[in-house]
Amino acid sequence: MSRRDQILDVALELLERDGVESLTMRSIAEAVGMRAPSLYKHVPDKRSLEAGLIARGLAAQAGVFERAARKRSPLAALAQAYRGWAREHPHLYRLMTDGPLPRDLLPPGVEAAAAAPLLAVTGNVGRARALWGLAHGLVSLELAGRFPPGADVDAAWRVGIAAFAATTTGSRSRSTS
Amino acid sequence: MSRRDQILDVALELLERDGVESLTMRSIAEAVGMRAPSLYKHVPDKRSLEAGLIARGLAAQAGVFERAARKRSPLAALAQAYRGWAREHPHLYRLMTDGPLPRDLLPPGVEAAAAAPLLAVTGNVGRARALWGLAHGLVSLELAGRFPPGADVDAAWRVGIAAFAATTTGSRSRSTS
DNA sequence: GTCTATAGTGGGATAGAC
DNA sequence: GTCTATCCCACTATAGAC
Numbered sequence: 001m002s003r004r005d006q007i008l009d010v011a012l013e014l015l016e017r018d019g020v021e022s023l024t025m026r027s028i029a030e031a032v033g034m035r036a037p038s039l040y041k042h043v044p045d046k047r048s049l050e051a052g053l054i055a056r057g058l059a060a061q062a063g064v065f066e067r068a069a070r071k072r073s074p075l076a077a078l079a080q081a082y083r084g085w086a087r088e089h090p091h092l093y094r095l096m097t098d099g100p101l102p103r104d105l106l107p108p109g110v111e112a113a114a115a116a117p118l119l120a121v122t123g124n125v126g127r128a129r130a131l132w133g134l135a136h137g138l139v140s141l142e143l144a145g146r147f148p149p150g151a152d153v154d155a156a157w158r159v160g161i162a163a164f165a166a167t168t169t170g171s172r173s174r175s176t177s
Numbered sequence: 178m179s180r181r182d183q184i185l186d187v188a189l190e191l192l193e194r195d196g197v198e199s200l201t202m203r204s205i206a207e208a209v210g211m212r213a214p215s216l217y218k219h220v221p222d223k224r225s226l227e228a229g230l231i232a233r234g235l236a237a238q239a240g241v242f243e244r245a246a247r248k249r250s251p252l253a254a255l256a257q258a259y260r261g262w263a264r265e266h267p268h269l270y271r272l273m274t275d276g277p278l279p280r281d282l283l284p285p286g287v288e289a290a291a292a293a294p295l296l297a298v299t300g301n302v303g304r305a306r307a308l309w310g311l312a313h314g315l316v317s318l319e320l321a322g323r324f325p326p327g328a329d330v331d332a333a334w335r336v337g338i339a340a341f342a343a344t345t346t347g348s349r350s351r352s353t354s
Numbered sequence: 355g356t357c358t359a360t361a362g363t364g365g366g367a368t369a370g371a372c
Numbered sequence: 373g374t375c376t377a378t379c380c381c382a383c384t385a386t387a388g389a390c
Binding site for chain 2: 099100101111125129133134139140144147148155156167
């Protein structure tokens with residue numbers, strides 16, 4: 001395992017424990033067991049380090065979403081998987097969604113792989129993006145703590161999914177090609 | 178007009194022009210025409226200054242959303258108003274949604290006022306939150322530049338609104354009480 | 355491939371004179 | 373209510389010795 005991968009491992013742990021604000025070259029270096037300047041022998045700059053974490057997140061999502069899309073109610077399962085993954089990795093999720101993807105630094109295909117299950121389940125791009133919007137909106141309001149205290153977030157998800165399920169009846173009998 | 182309000186005016190301009198990252202006590206002071214330490218004679222700290230901006234944003238949204246909710250297709254009009262406001266005030270929008278509301282520093286009622294039109298149009302809280310999720314998700318992905326280049330965001334909005342409209346038929350004949 | 359030293363920049367906030 | 377001076381903190385990144 002390359003030193004770069006070790007650094008990414010440690011950075012990911014740090015990110016998921018303490019959040020984006022705490023992910024500094026200094027803190028990463030300390031956790032790895034070296035001084036901050038030494039990191040630059042393995043990683044060109046911070047942006048590429050973050051891109052490495054984002055790539056891992058997209059790959060992980062792809063796996064989880066693919067499995068969900070094969071369940072009985074793929075749309076509901078996918079929504080649940082989306083929310084679940086975000087709640088398990090809130091800081092990584094925010095890093096992945098708070099700004100434009102560093103597409104120039106991402107392994108080719110990783111963005112498409114994460115999106116593919118959603119596209120397969122919804123059947124077309126417009127519906128996929130709308131459902132993504134719903135899921136991302138509910139997730140990010142929840143992660144940000146923006147709902148009023150005591151808000152029934154589960155209920156909001158049920159209503160949203162039901163609305164989409166009602167308009168996606170045609171895709172159930174369609175193959176995933 | 179109090180000196181505090183003048184400071185908030187300037188801070189709001191600065192925020193909307195340059196973004197949250199550029200909104201520093203130093204930059205605000207310079208734009209006001211004083212030194213940073215002097216700000217603390219009018220505002221206890223940065224957090225309360227930001228809370229003042231958020232309160233203004235919520236009040237502005239309340240006005241815009243109320244007007245939209247009185248149009249012929251209230252749900253679609255509200256969605257369009259939501260997106261439009263966010264695009265006109267992207268940095269303020271992010272300040273308002275990226276974290277928990279500083280409810281302890283907000284004028285009472287201002288959060289509810291911004292939410293009321295949405296609640297009136299959707300008819301119940303679950304549907305209101307689901308629609309908010311959809312709108313916030315699409316808006317924040319758009320503002321963050323997270324959609325792939327060339328993505329048809331308008332189409333995603335149409336699909337999402339159509340899905341909700343199909344499940345909200347009962348509210349059209351209901352009064353806003 | 356690691357280190358020390360340091361450049362260069364920025365931030366929020368306080369003390370105390372006037 | 374404004375100022376100067378300052379504290380203390382943090383960050384990314386580079387130079388150059390070893």
